[in-house]
Amino acid sequence: MPHWSVYTGVNEPHDGIDHLPSPPPWRAFDGAPVLPRPADTDDEAAVSPDRVHRASAYVAAPETVRLVNAALCLRRPLLVTGPPGTGKSSLAYAVARELRLGPVLRWNITSRTTLTDGLYHYDPLSRLYAARQSAEVRTTTPAARQRTAAFRRDRGRRSANDVENHLRLGPLGTALLPYDRPRALLVDEIDKSDLDLPNDLLNVLEEGQYEVPELVRTAGHYGDGRARVFADGTDRPVAVNRGRIRCRAFPFVVLTSNGEREFPPAFLRRCVRLKLRRPDRTQLTEIVRAHLGEPDDQARDLIAGFLKRAGSGALATDQLLNAIYLTGVAGLDAESLYELAAQLMPYLSAAADGDGI
Structure with a gap:
């Protein structure tokens, strides 16, 4: 460096x-x-x-x-x-x-x-309220005034209504x-x-x-x-x-x-x-590795699908991370797995042309 x-x-x-x-x-x-x-x-x-x-x-x-x-x-x-x-x-x-x-x-x-x-x-209303409370204390008993003075000493303040x-x-x-x-x-x-x-x-x-x-x-x-x-x-x-x-x-x-x-x-x-630009395949693989560990073949397929559809500019990396994590723990077969991934990444679900991931 x-x-x-x-x-x-x-x-x-x-x-x-x-x-x-x-x-x-x-x-x-x-x-x-x-x-x-x-x-x-x-x-x-x-x-x-x-x-x-x-x-x-x-x-x-x-x-x-x-x-x-x-x-x-x-x-x-x-x-x-x-x-x-x-x-x-x-x-x-x-x-x-x-x-x-x-x-x-x-x-x-x-x-x-x-x-x-x-x-x-700055909260002037709370200060006004504190000033009123102090005025009320001055009309209370000596014992109450002593307790209030002790509280102020513990707080390290001269007055409860100080700015x-x-x-x-x-x-x-x-x-x-x-x-x-x-x-x-x-x-x-x-x-x-x-x-x-x-x-x-x-x-x-x-x-x-x-x-x-x-x-x-x-x-x-x-x-x-x-x-x-x-x-x-x-x-x-x-x-x-x-x-x-x-x-x-x-x-x-x-x-x-x-x-x-x-x-x-x-x-x-x-x-x-x-x-910052959208990450390429190498960067996406590094991001997945940092968050979820070494990507397996299934995760790499999802990365490829993500990149294929990322041209719309409407995808976020955390969508991919969510899809890889959830499909990895769901225990689904291949067809159900990619259907779930498409639902987690809605812009990859091909609403316009009917293509899947």
């Missing part, structure tokens, strides 16, 4: 990220205080069977390995496009696992998603905390977003920093200017200095798109772009 490559695509975890070349001068960040990357077990979603399997079984093409390393070295987002089912989102989990970047932060995009949704969530108690960082906001290693952030299906979101992301991804206005306004309430807020995916609070957050290691950001829209040139030039 070239000396600038740290991601290998071999799915063996290692600490190569510590040998990542220095960033370009215009992409160097100095956020503080430095935070250690969290363990996978800090986020229950990160150790779900689905995510663990997808990360360990991902098969990366040589072009994918090159462009992942380019994005890491340049400290730029990786915009991954391609048909559904080509492994766009799985790539983030595979890279995070191999480079030991900690739990993947996932931000699912819809047409209603705004930039603030990714940065943080920090009602604010949680989002996946993008968490990824930009000053971790000593890059965090992995998956921004899934950005092509479904409102037209303004890619442009709104430009400044945050370019500067590697942002402000939380609610914390900026209340910074004077804290002696050291630091509020302690919860980050995405964990219940462990982190310190935010005067409401301003700046990254130290720029996160590994994977933006996925099914190609349903065009992006502004200003957005595109700030991304490293990777286009």
Whole structure:
């Protein structure tokens, strides 16, 4: 591998990220205080069977390995496009696992998603409710007030209605905390977003920093200017200095798109772009091997049938994996087996011309 490559695509975890070349001068960040990357077990979603399997079984093409390393070295987002089912989102989990970047932060995009949704969530209604509760406590008995004071001391808070108690960082906001290693952030299906979101992301991804206005306004309430807020995916609070957050290691950001829209040139030039294509026979065989073990003759026949019908562009690799797995455990004769496979892969069932697999 070239000396600038740290991601290998071999799915063996290692600490190569510590040998990542220095960033370009215009992409160097100095956020503080430095935070250690969290363990996978800090986020229950990160150790779900689905995510663990997808990360360990991902098969990366040589072009994918090159462009992942380019994005890491340049400290730029990786915009991954391609048909559904080509492994766009799985790539983030595979890279995070191999480079030991900690739990993947996932931000699912819809047409209603705004930039603030990714940065943080503030609940003013819960804060108002807490303020009312505090007012009621002041009118209760001394014993009740003592219990409330003890609860606040245990929580490490000055008041139950402090802003920090009602604010949680989002996946993008968490990824930009000053971790000593890059965090992995998956921004899934950005092509479904409102037209303004890619442009709104430009400044945050370019500067590697942002402000939380609610914390900026209340910074004077804290002696050291630091509020302690919860980050995405964990219940462990982190310190935010005067409401301003700046990254130290720029996160590994994977933006996925099914190609349903065009992006502004200003957005595109700030991304490293990777286009995934449907896998060929060799790649499909490697994918099946990684997920289900060495393919037998029956599985190879299904791979051939999948490729024969894949020209429509309406097939996903997981359809093939489902068909191979289920037909392998069903114990059916050949005719019933291929009939079941066709039903599991509807676009191979030849609705148009009557042909089977």
